[in-house]
Amino acid sequence: MGEFHVMDHPLIQHKLTIIREKDCGTKVFREVVSEIAMLMAYEVTRDMPLEDIEIETPLVKTTQKTLSGKKVAIIPILRAGLGMVDGFLAMLPAAKVGHIGMYRDHETLEPVEYFVKLPTDIQERQLFIVDPMLATGGSAIAAIEALVKRGAAPSSIKFICLVAAPEGVNALHTAYPDVDIYAAALDERLDENSYILPGLGDAGDRLFGTK
Ligand code: PRP
Numbered sequence: 001m002g003e004f005h006v007m008d009h010p011l012i013q014h015k016l017t018i019i020r021e022k023d024c025g026t027k028v029f030r031e032v033v034s035e036i037a038m039l040m041a042y043e044v045t046r047d048m049p050l051e052d053i054e055i056e057t058p059l060v061k062t063t064q065k066t067l068s069g070k071k072v073a074i075i076p077i078l079r080a081g082l083g084m085v086d087g088f089l090a091m092l093p094a095a096k097v098g099h100i101g102m103y104r105d106h107e108t109l110e111p112v113e114y115f116v117k118l119p120t121d122i123q124e125r126q127l128f129i130v131d132p133m134l135a136t137g138g139s140a141i142a143a144i145e146a147l148v149k150r151g152a153a154p155s156s157i158k159f160i161c162l163v164a165a166p167e168g169v170n171a172l173h174t175a176y177p178d179v180d181i182y183a184a185a186l187d188e189r190l191d192e193n194s195y196i197l198p199g200l201g202d203a204g205d206r207l208f209g210t211k
Pocket residue numbers: 077078079080081102103104105111131132133134135136137138139140168194202203204205
């Protein structure tokens with residue numbers, strides 16, 4: 001079974017509270033989402049493998065550590081996932097970025113795919129899907145499906161969100177047991193419109209100032 005990690009680092013928790021506030025404006029919302037994403041990138045890369053390399057400092061030859069293993073791709077689910085890309089790139093500047101356009105139909109609540117553009121070698125990469133909200137899990141599951149259809153192994157995918165609902169975590173684990181989920185918070189539940197409670201509202205609208 002994939003693991004579910006809640007990142008209880010005090011900085012992440014503090015910053016999440018700032019963006020939950022309804023009076024937090026677009027500028028601060030955007031900045032703080034990016035800061036949280038950077039801190040989360042630090043945590044989700046904790047198990048990256050290292051190998052020894054020989055280098056020369058100005059004084060001597062020495063054996064030191066360098067990252068080994070798969071290269072990385074960051075895959076934001078549009079729109080709101082875009083807000084987490086810069087934070088991830090700050091930690092992983094050489095990562096490639098793929099985009100998956102997906103929105104929840106407001107009537108059916110089903111995800112609708114409208115754009116997919118990915119690095120050609122996703123099957124060889126460690127994939128980090130980023131999206132601030134995991135509500136019903138429909139968008140996350142459809143995004144993973146889009147990657148698997150193009151050759152990615154579920155075990156090479158990690159899903160990273162800011163706020164998760166228990167319903168979304170269960171749905172995602174049931175659909176893709178090999179995908180690890182990372183969240184800054186596990187909230188209480190979904191409301192009758194499948195918004196997360198207490199949540200932070202509509203992440204895309206808050207990030208881009210739309211309504
Ligand atoms: C939001 C959010 C997720 C999705 C989560 O996107 O960014 O992608 O809803 O809900 P789910 O788990 O029930 O699928 P939205 O559909 O509002 O699109 P947007 O980012 O373009 O605003």
